[in-house]
Amino acid sequence: AQSVTQLGSHVSVSEGALVLLRCNYSSSVPPYLFWYVQYPNQGLQLLLKYTTGATLVKGINGFEAEFKKSETSFHLTKPSAHMSDAAEYFCAVSDTGANNLFFGTGTRLTVIP
Amino acid sequence: DGGITQSPKYLFRKEGQNVTLSCEQNLNHDAMYWYRQDPGQGLRLIYYSQIVNDFQKGDIAEGYSVSREKKESFPLTVTSAQKNPTAFYLCASSSGTGNQPQHFGDGTRLSIL
Numbered sequence: 001a002q003s004v005t006q007l008g009s010h011v012s013v014s015e016g017a018l019v020l021l022r023c024n025y026s027s028s029v030p031p032y033l034f035w036y037v038q039y040p041n042q043g044l045q046l047l048l049k050y051t052t053g054a055t056l057v058k059g060i061n062g063f064e065a066e067f068k069k070s071e072t073s074f075h076l077t078k079p080s081a082h083m084s085d086a087a088e089y090f091c092a093v094s095d096t097g098a099n100n101l102f103f104g105t106g107t108r109l110t111v112i113p
Numbered sequence: 114d115g116g117i118t119q120s121p122k123y124l125f126r127k128e129g130q131n132v133t134l135s136c137e138q139n140l141n142h143d144a145m146y147w148y149r150q151d152p153g154q155g156l157r158l159i160y161y162s163q164i165v166n167d168f169q170k171g172d173i174a175e176g177y178s179v180s181r182e183k184k185e186s187f188p189l190t191v192t193s194a195q196k197n198p199t200a201f202y203l204c205a206s207s208s209g210t211g212n213q214p215q216h217f218g219d220g221t222r223l224s225i226l
Contacts, residue, residue, distance in 0.1 A: 009153065032212045043117075043203055043217035044156075051212040090155065094211040099144055099163060100171075101215055105155040 002027055002093050006104035014112045019063075019078040021107045023091030026072065033074040034092040034101065035065055044090060050074065061085070086111045115140045119204050119218035125226050126191065126198060134189045134221045136204035142216070143209040145187035149173060150201040150220075162187055163209055191223065199225050
């Protein structure tokens with residue numbers, strides 16, 4: 001079965017600093033990978049996804065993620081944090097051809113003014 | 114606008130009572146899902162349905178039931194057998210293939226009176 005590990009349940013950064021949220025997955029085959037963001041009392045919104053092709057994926061709100069097969073990682077980055085980035089972020093993975101997503105336990109991002 | 118509508122936003126249950134959470138989508142998606150979210154545990158799959166009149170148990174189906182009589186609708190019933198129902202419940206839908214993201218509703222928060 002697939003599993004996803006998000007290192008760090010809480011991450012704090014200063015406004016304008018680099019954001020790095022880590023995600024590692026376990027899979028015997030190249031998976032599909034997703035990052036979602038959740039604001040308080042709301043559903044999840046898709047930030048970006050990797051399916052095939054270019055391993056550096058750009059998403060909404062200035063976020064991007066790089067698929068590294070050798071490291072089984074899909075870390076999320078943003079060069080300069082904004083106050084509005086404060087939220088919870090979830091990494092998810094699905095097998096090729098499968099329908100279900102496996103979610104990490106989430107990372108809560110705090111942005112310090 | 115296409116999307117997923119969950120209702121109600123907040124729901125209270127008395128001991129021994131069944132309650133039903135509504136989920137409707139107008140995205141013409143074949144697959145629909147129910148997740149339970151607890152603090153620090155990420156999202157856990159309760160039930161999913163890939164086609165009308167068919168559904169499968171997820172990881173934590175005990176104490177829950179669903180139906181899928183229409184493509185647009187996937188209601189979740191939290192039965193009295195679910196001893197710890199207090200949680201945030203999220204409904205999602207997708208086109209049904211692994212490389213497509215799931216789209217989420219804004220959730221229902223269920224509490225015990």
